[in-house]
Amino acid sequence: MTKPQVSYNMATKQVRYEALVKALHGDLYRYGYWLTHDKQVAEDLVQETFLRAWRALDSLKDEKAAKSWLITILRRENARRFERKRFDMSEYEEASIMDTQSTSTEQEIENDWLRDKIAQLPPEYSEPLILQVLGGYSGEDIASMLNLNKNTVMTRLFRARNQLKDALEKEPEKMRLIHE
Amino acid sequence: MNDKTMSDSTVPTNKMDDLQFRRSIYADPTSLDKDIVAAQNADPAKKQLAQELCQFDEKLKQAMKISVPDDLCNKLLLRQTLASHQQEKRKTRIHLALAASVAIVAGLVVNYLQFSSSYTNLGDYALAHVYHEQEYFSF
Numbered sequence: 001m002t003k004p005q006v007s008y009n010m011a012t013k014q015v016r017y018e019a020l021v022k023a024l025h026g027d028l029y030r031y032g033y034w035l036t037h038d039k040q041v042a043e044d045l046v047q048e049t050f051l052r053a054w055r056a057l058d059s060l061k062d063e064k065a066a067k068s069w070l071i072t073i074l075r076r077e078n079a080r081r082f083e084r085k086r087f088d089m090s091e092y093e094e095a096s097i098m099d100t101q102s103t104s105t106e107q108e109i110e111n112d113w114l115r116d117k118i119a120q121l122p123p124e125y126s127e128p129l130i131l132q133v134l135g136g137y138s139g140e141d142i143a144s145m146l147n148l149n150k151n152t153v154m155t156r157l158f159r160a161r162n163q164l165k166d167a168l169e170k171e172p173e174k175m176r177l178i179h180e
Numbered sequence: 181m182n183d184k185t186m187s188d189s190t191v192p193t194n195k196m197d198d199l200q201f202r203r204s205i206y207a208d209p210t211s212l213d214k215d216i217v218a219a220q221n222a223d224p225a226k227k228q229l230a231q232e233l234c235q236f237d238e239k240l241k242q243a244m245k246i247s248v249p250d251d252l253c254n255k256l257l258l259r260q261t262l263a264s265h266q267q268e269k270r271k272t273r274i275h276l277a278l279a280a281s282v283a284i285v286a287g288l289v290v291n292y293l294q295f296s297s298s299y300t301n302l303g304d305y306a307l308a309h310v311y312h313e314q315e316y317f318s319f
């Protein structure tokens with residue numbers, strides 16, 4: 001390889017990388033947040049993920065698959081985090097996950113309430129739900145990303161929504177979230 | 181899944197039963213599966229349930245969209261720039277080491293050729309060659 005060729009490749013790689021970061025860092029951060037329920041950890045995970053992505057960028061052939069590729073890296077990073085260190089998720093932590101400082105408007109209060117309920121879902125239910133609602137993935141996509149079969153994913157999605165709806169029904173004043 | 185339940189059903193109808201519809205619509209409110217769409221069109225209550233769930237999904241989506249730190253994008257780019265700078269420096273060092281090795285080997289080869297030959301320099305060698313072939317010269 002000649003020198004200009006190398007720097008040309010480097011430049012394209014840089015451009016691709018920057019485009020990826022700009023387009024997908026928000027989605028990845030949100031996904032990381034819902035996996036970990038911690039903003040700082042989510043940020044670290046996203047940084048680790050993109051650093052790995054940079055090193056392996058040449059192996060990404062299809063730009064359309066970029067998001068699920070990155071999500072896969074992020075999930076692996078998250079699993080690695082648990083290998084390194086066991087976090088005990090206490091009840092206190094679960095309850096104080098959300099910051100309530102920005103709860104000004106009614107809309108925000110509703111959102112906070114919903115976030116709280118989503119965070120309380122068991123992770124095996126919330127993860128497919130987040131991939132479906134936030135990521136816009138189909139049942140098949142989620143099944144292949146989580147290494148599950150499609151029926152399992154559909155059952156978990158059903159249960160996730162069912163639990164959220166049950167939670168709504170327990171608090172009648174929130175019912176308009178679904179009925180308005 | 182659907183086919184199996186339908187064939188098992190004693191009712192001779194190709195409509196989905198309520199429970200099955202509920203399960204499918206809860207699993208994916210935006211489903212465009214033709215059975216689900218047909219069931220919705222046949223029953224206004226089902227259609228309403230589907231619409232409610234779609235609205236609920238929209239709310240969920242809004243709730244899930246937590247704010248992303250403003251500086252995250254720049255941080256990511258910065259970290260990558262630093263990382264690849266380090267890598268670049270390492271590469272430069274490797275290239276330098278390679279160039280130095282080649283230079284040393286070249287030096288050794290030249291040395292070897294110069295001191296092992298019975299001729300001390302290229303000029304002498306050229307002249308010896310000419311003298312050796314003198315008889316073939318035409319002049």
